[in-house]
Amino acid sequence: MSFKEFTDQKLVNLYINGKESALAELISRHKSRIYTSIYLLVKDEYLAEDIFQDTFIKVIKTLKAGRYNEEGKFLPWVLRIGHNLVIDHFRREKRKPTITNSDGFDIFDVIGVYDESMEEKMVKQQTHDDLKKLIHLLPSEQKEVLIMRHYGELSFKEIADLTDVSINTALGRMRYALNNLRKMMVSKELTLKN
Amino acid sequence: MIETSTQSPNDIANINDEPMSNDSIFDASEISFYNSIKADLNKLVMNPSDKSIIHILDFSRSI
Numbered sequence: 001m002s003f004k005e006f007t008d009q010k011l012v013n014l015y016i017n018g019k020e021s022a023l024a025e026l027i028s029r030h031k032s033r034i035y036t037s038i039y040l041l042v043k044d045e046y047l048a049e050d051i052f053q054d055t056f057i058k059v060i061k062t063l064k065a066g067r068y069n070e071e072g073k074f075l076p077w078v079l080r081i082g083h084n085l086v087i088d089h090f091r092r093e094k095r096k097p098t099i100t101n102s103d104g105f106d107i108f109d110v111i112g113v114y115d116e117s118m119e120e121k122m123v124k125q126q127t128h129d130d131l132k133k134l135i136h137l138l139p140s141e142q143k144e145v146l147i148m149r150h151y152g153e154l155s156f157k158e159i160a161d162l163t164d165v166s167i168n169t170a171l172g173r174m175r176y177a178l179n180n181l182r183k184m185m186v187s188k189e190l191t192l193k194n
Numbered sequence: 195m196i197e198t199s200t201q202s203p204n205d206i207a208n209i210n211d212e213p214m215s216n217d218s219i220f221d222a223s224e225i226s227f228y229n230s231i232k233a234d235l236n237k238l239v240m241n242p243s244d245k246s247i248i249h250i251l252d253f254s255r256s257i
Contacts, residue, residue: 020254023254024247036240052246064254131237150235174220178220179224181231182227
């Protein structure tokens with residue numbers, strides 16, 4: 001039976017008991033979701049690499065110290081660690097990703113920050129980069145929920161726990177994220193090629 | 195502002211575990227829009243460098 005058939009929990013147990021290759025399988029299995037979630041929040045590949053490594057250093061230390069409880073799922077736990085490291089980074093840098101306290105935020109309040117050259121570029125560029133730019137424009141809380149839901153595949157309850165809000169707030173932020181993305185796309189007359 | 199849920203525990207359990215199409219909080223147009231951008235969201239998936247992974251595995255072996 002190959003590692004690929006093992007559950008995350010089984011791999012964690014193997015790793016705790018000294019099987020280093022089990023960690024490699026866990027990383028291989030989840031690296032895309034974890035790294036993408038971090039990258040879309042920090043918008044910098046090199047920084048995302050650093051935070052990705054720091055995330056797993058914390059994971060390793062906790063597992064090897066015997067402090068991992070078996071109740072939580074592995075991926076949500078790792079995403080929480082990564083998310084907290086992103087928050088720590090922004091606090092250190094004394095800047096916030098975008099506007100905070102964004103419930104009820106209307107994208108048209110900030111859409112005017114586009115200058116004409118960027119607008120022309122976006123209209124002309126019919127690539128997936130358009131969507132990435134739009135995601136970056138979302139307020140941090142809405143972007144967070146969208147990223148955690150889509151890339152992290154977390155439930156709204158897990159997202160609510162991770163971001164310390166109610167489930168209703170997490171759901172509401174997802175709605176706002178989708179509606180704001182849609183408004184921006186309509187405003188910029190963007191269509192995405194699937 | 196503290197938000198309180200007006201939904202029953204069963205509603206919340208359903209929301210947690212089922213796809214967004216079953217979430218009553220999302221209307222049909224929102225679900226449809228999300229479905230329409232899923233493929234493009236998936237194109238944004240990125241991977242860390244092999245170097246990062248090697249560093250992580252080396253660290254694990256060192257402690």
